[in-house]
Amino acid sequence: MTATAMEPNRLAAARDDRVATRPLPARLISRPEVGSLVGAIVIFLLFMAVAEPFRNVANVGTILYGASTIGIMAVPVALLMVGGEFDLSTGVAVTTSGLAASLFAWNFGLNVWVGVLLALALSLAIGAFNGWLLLKTGLPSFLVTLGTFFILQGVNLGVTRMLTGNVASSTISDMDGFDSAKEIFGSEVTLGPVNLKVTVLYWVILTSIAAYLLLRTQLGNWIFAVGGDADAARAVGVPVRATKIGLFMAVGFCAWLSGMHLLFQFNTVQSGEGVGKEFIFIIAAVIGGCLLTGGYGSVVGASIGALIFGMTQLGINYAGWNPDWFRAFLGLMLLLATIVNLYVKRKADLR
């Protein structure tokens, strides 16, 4: 046998000179959040130029509030998309959570916190159900969560009307525990001229935790793997089912957080609310560099995507334009972001 007598230096590698080291700019530009960062800067400059109130520092709080309500959901949705799935039921799931807390506490005359905890359990259960059904049936997440979307939408309307005879939950501001819950979910602090809602804090915390989780932990590695190639991930011992169900439950948790803010900010929840929001969350994630096919994306990017929405929503107002244009802008942003991301990926990565 010839191969037994090989010398170690025969294995000492000759560097393959066809593969050049990529220059630093190319590596930077191949980060998934680059497209969204460029977009955010452009939008910022645009509204700074055309909308006078946009330049007012006091409005920073309002803009960040708008961004945070989207961002709190865009972060888990981005994680889910990196994990190879997406969720169409997120918008109405937020409403479901708010309604559940409110209706339960009000109907049984309980402390508001009991309703809040029940809503948490329900939101996590909805997430787990989405994930479980998806893995059990092998259906695409589009179909499964489209089903959940319609079910929740109908249940929201139906149950609310059944219990209150109305389209909104009853006001719970005079009930036990409301004030303490409002402190947690709907308070605000004033820093100089800027009024900051507590959701901004939650948004920043969630983004930091999720970004850390995705890039610096074992779980993050698994999320990339189950989204990139579930079979390969399973073959090397990654618990694919648990990871995916966990991601859906994370979405459920954030839907609960958003729902609680909705409830304690306005004392009451409109049962028809939330329809259409799911697309905004998904678009924010896509602008942030998440691929619809999974396995690639960024939490920070999704948060920047949410910031773009926050700026645009109010920027259009401040500029005195007709807010009808917001949706058209949404679509345009989505297309631009996808094309830019695609271009950047091809250019920087696969060379």
Place this chain on the structure above:
Amino acid sequence: MTTAIIGSKPATDHPEPPPLLQLDNVGKSYGNVHALRGVTLNVRQGEVTCVLGDNGAGKSTLIGIISGLHDYTEGAMQLDGQPCRFASPRVAQSSGIATVYQNLALVPLMSVWRNFFLGNEIRKGLLRTLDIKRMKRICDEELRRMGIVIPDLDRPVASLSGGQRQCIAIARAIHFGAKVIILDEPTAALGVKQSGVVLRYILRARDAGLGVIFITHNPQHAYLVGDHFVILKLGQVALDARRAELTLARLTTEMAGGQELEELSAELRGETGQRDGSDTRTGARSEQEEG
């Protein structure tokens, strides 16, 4: 196969080490399809066990059972003398069985080092943070030993060549495979030179004291490195022999179908003789034979 040598006898010149992994009459059925029947296989430490077989012979099912992807429905499997039944690839892995799959089990969009440590991440500190520096260093060392230098380990695996990907997958399995390593057709998609690199690496794994299971349909490659050969046919063991009992010619013939091939060859030669008579009739006949 009547000519098969069933049950290998211990070689006379040196005593056999006890088997690391032992399969005893293992079978696997999907409903009423018997994908694998009565497979007996001994994988010994410091030996290369070659499993040969044509497409559909049951090689993949056999790998699946050993690596924990499938459960077996008949027989018994023993690892280090202990009966075992792996519930998942993760369990098999932690028991010391590493597998390099034909599709390599690499995630294309993930970077080289993340793929290398996928499922076996090194963590540090209270927060169990990934120890990225250390993982990159180990990954680089292992790949260099394999003869591949990838200057940028953050590069996605999709941007590498087939040979480089194979090397990453094998280096990964060897790095984590404590006792038994299964290589599923590692040379099938490679050129001559890269096949040589892989075959050398198989011997390194053997010399490092691993039990190597080398799945292939290339008898030349198998004979270069193998100590023990098993040919699967239609889900059953058709030949089980040690190197001393075989020649390359014999292995090639057995692999290609043994007696059946001889019969076919005699038949085809006969037909060639008839050729001068009528070309068209022969053509039609051989088409029929194929069907």
